[in-house]
Amino acid sequence: MGMTISEKILAAHAGKERVEPGELIEAKVDLVLGNDITAPIAIKEFEDLGVSKVFDNEKIALIPDHFTPNKDIKSAQQVKILREFAKKYNIVHFYDVGRVGVEHALLPELGLVRPGMCIIGADSHTCTYGAFGAFSTGVGSTDMAAAMATGKTWFKVPESIKFVVYGKLQPYVSAKDIILHIIGSIGVDGALYKSMEFTGDTIAELSMEGRMTMANMAIEAGAKNGIFAPDGKTVEYIKSRTGLPYTLYYSDDDARYVEVKEYDASKIEPTVAFPHLPENAKPAREAGIPIDQVVIGSCTNGRIEDLRVAAKILKGRKVHKDVRLLIIPATQEVYRKALEEGLIDIFIEAEAAVSAPTCGPCLGGHMGILAEGERCVATTNRNFVGRMGHPKSEVYLASPAVAAASAILGRIAHPDELR
Amino acid sequence: MKAHGKVWKFGNDINTDEIIPARYLNTSDPDELAQHCMEDADPDFMKKARPGDIIVAGKNFGCGSSREHAPIAIKAAKISCVIAQSFARIFYRNSVNIGLPIIESEEAAKDIEQGDEIEIDFDSGVIKNITKNKEYRAKPFPPFMQDIIAKGGLMAKVKAELKK
Ligand code: SF4
Numbered sequence: 001m002g003m004t005i006s007e008k009i010l011a012a013h014a015g016k017e018r019v020e021p022g023e024l025i026e027a028k029v030d031l032v033l034g035n036d037i038t039a040p041i042a043i044k045e046f047e048d049l050g051v052s053k054v055f056d057n058e059k060i061a062l063i064p065d066h067f068t069p070n071k072d073i074k075s076a077q078q079v080k081i082l083r084e085f086a087k088k089y090n091i092v093h094f095y096d097v098g099r100v101g102v103e104h105a106l107l108p109e110l111g112l113v114r115p116g117m118c119i120i121g122a123d124s125h126t127c128t129y130g131a132f133g134a135f136s137t138g139v140g141s142t143d144m145a146a147a148m149a150t151g152k153t154w155f156k157v158p159e160s161i162k163f164v165v166y167g168k169l170q171p172y173v174s175a176k177d178i179i180l181h182i183i184g185s186i187g188v189d190g191a192l193y194k195s196m197e198f199t200g201d202t203i204a205e206l207s208m209e210g211r212m213t214m215a216n217m218a219i220e221a222g223a224k225n226g227i228f229a230p231d232g233k234t235v236e237y238i239k240s241r242t243g244l245p246y247t248l249y250y251s252d253d254d255a256r257y258v259e260v261k262e263y264d265a266s267k268i269e270p271t272v273a274f275p276h277l278p279e280n281a282k283p284a285r286e287a288g289i290p291i292d293q294v295v296i297g298s299c300t301n302g303r304i305e306d307l308r309v310a311a312k313i314l315k316g317r318k319v320h321k322d323v324r325l326l327i328i329p330a331t332q333e334v335y336r337k338a339l340e341e342g343l344i345d346i347f348i349e350a351e352a353a354v355s356a357p358t359c360g361p362c363l364g365g366h367m368g369i370l371a372e373g374e375r376c377v378a379t380t381n382r383n384f385v386g387r388m389g390h391p392k393s394e395v396y397l398a399s400p401a402v403a404a405a406s407a408i409l410g411r412i413a414h415p416d417e418l419r
Numbered sequence: 420m421k422a423h424g425k426v427w428k429f430g431n432d433i434n435t436d437e438i439i440p441a442r443y444l445n446t447s448d449p450d451e452l453a454q455h456c457m458e459d460a461d462p463d464f465m466k467k468a469r470p471g472d473i474i475v476a477g478k479n480f481g482c483g484s485s486r487e488h489a490p491i492a493i494k495a496a497k498i499s500c501v502i503a504q505s506f507a508r509i510f511y512r513n514s515v516n517i518g519l520p521i522i523e524s525e526e527a528a529k530d531i532e533q534g535d536e537i538e539i540d541f542d543s544g545v546i547k548n549i550t551k552n553k554e555y556r557a558k559p560f561p562p563f564m565q566d567i568i569a570k571g572g573l574m575a576k577v578k579a580e581l582k583k
Binding site: 150363387 | 432434436437440441442444445446447459460462478479482483484485486487488491505507508509512513516517561563572573574577578580581
């Protein structure tokens with residue numbers, strides 16, 4: 001019996017020939033991540049251990065991105081804990097305001113995420129790095145603390161579900177629409193505890209950005225990780241970012257899947273997930289819901305490719321008078337590229353507000369919180385009750401194209417309605 | 420170890436934003452977090468719940484973010500146990516790691532109703548519904564996790580191993 005990519009990476013990190021789904025293993029980790037919400041708890045627990053050093057000061061990333069630039073005294077205190085810890089233990093990858101970006105967009109840019117790695121992060125969207133053929137999953141602060149001390153963590157080897165996506169995408173349909181469609185079809189616990197492996201000719205056509213968008217949302221189906229086989233695009237991306245070594249793993253032909261699901265991508269429409277669960281996927285064209293705000297950003301869709309798509313639609317147009325459009329480049333690099341390419345100009349001309357990289361409104365932190373009864377179209381990944389502000393506000397998840405078109409029309413819209 | 424209390428019942432897919440909204444995440448103080456426990460699922464929860472009470476929920480409890488603040492808030496609110504049809508994986512992991520007792524039991528989660536008085540024996544995995552005079556049997560934790568719980572959480576286990 002063969003193994004899947006996920007099983008091979010876990011076996012290699014557990015020092016074993018092979019692992020079986022359901023098996024509990026202890027594995028070495030290549031990178032441990034925490035942010036301004038989760039790391040303070042981990043740091044306190046780490047300090048309580050009374051050890052004198054971290055397992056490896058180059059394999060820990062501390063990214064204060066959620067309430068950054070600090071929104072109030074309390075969040076400033078939280079980041080101070082990270083800053084002081086980074087100094088004390090000589091943590092190489094600590095990034096403060098001016099260098100920081102949304103963690104899951106920033107780490108790949110820095111070349112910290114490579115094929116074959118085993119990565120844990122005290123942030124649920126750590127699953128994003130599966131786009132690069134790495135095994136990568138979200139854990140809690142205590143797991144982070146233990147791993148910072150030992151360089152190891154425990155896993156239950158997940159079963160795998162294979163998602164085969166084939167066919168040509170229609171205009172304006174993107175990776176975001178594919179993943180919303182998949183979550184809509186299997187539900188928010190459709191892959192609970194499992195590994196989602198994405199394959200098929202549509203997937204091979206996707207850019208690294210698109211793959212990150214899809215892997216990012218694996219957790220929204222309850223999955224432990226989402227993973228893509230590395231290919232030429234992966235290698236090209238990695239080589240442009242780092243000279244560090246990597247290992248390419250591929251699933252065997254006779255690898256075990258508990259289920260294989262097939263999707264004809266040519267039938268997927270621009271999709272919107274209605275409140276209050278990512279599984280409430282509906283075609284954007286049928287929605288017709290009036291909106292108050294649009295947010296384009298986050299670890300799901302705040303990369304340069306996303307801003308390009310939004311700019312193309314916004315160019316020469318104005319945001320609807322009843323709508324506030326917020327655009328948040330995910331990292332400093334994305335921000336600078338957007339400036340160089342003239343995208344920021346297009347946004348400001350369209351009367352959008354552009355902000356420094358931050359998670360901000362994505363989790364209802366700051367920079368665009370919703371009032372009672374308000375509705376927002378967001379390119380983020382969660383639309384839970386109160387996610388972006390008031391418990392009686394609503395978030396509709398969509399692609400950058402749908403978000404931009406909706407901002408112009410003042411209601412949820414299919415981009416081709418603008419033609 | 421035993422738990423005994425009144426049941427507060429919740430539905431499916433109760434997520435971490437409902438358990439502890441992100442607007443309170445600029446602190447990690449357990450007592451402050453406890454004041455807002457379950458606030459976006461039931462704004463009056465903390466006014467009604469008593470120490471020792473038990474949360475019973477549907478499938479996928481604790482889905483969403485990796486914030487340990489969620490099980491910490493529940494534990495600091497002095498809820499003695501969460502019973503659900505199923506748990507989201509990071510929430511499950513975090514609860515084990517910080518020592519919040521959780522039990523997966525489809526039968527119990529479906530049958531127990533709001534306001535029922537129940538008693539849980541963690542060693543045997545037996546849940547007694549005193550109000551309905553019924554008993555349910557829960558899936559026990561795998562030995563690996565029992566070891567973590569027995570040692571008092573993951574950090575205590577790591578501490579013991581580092582000393583070796
Ligand atoms: S952008 Fe949103 S989903 Fe991504 S890490 Fe930040 S808060 Fe989490």
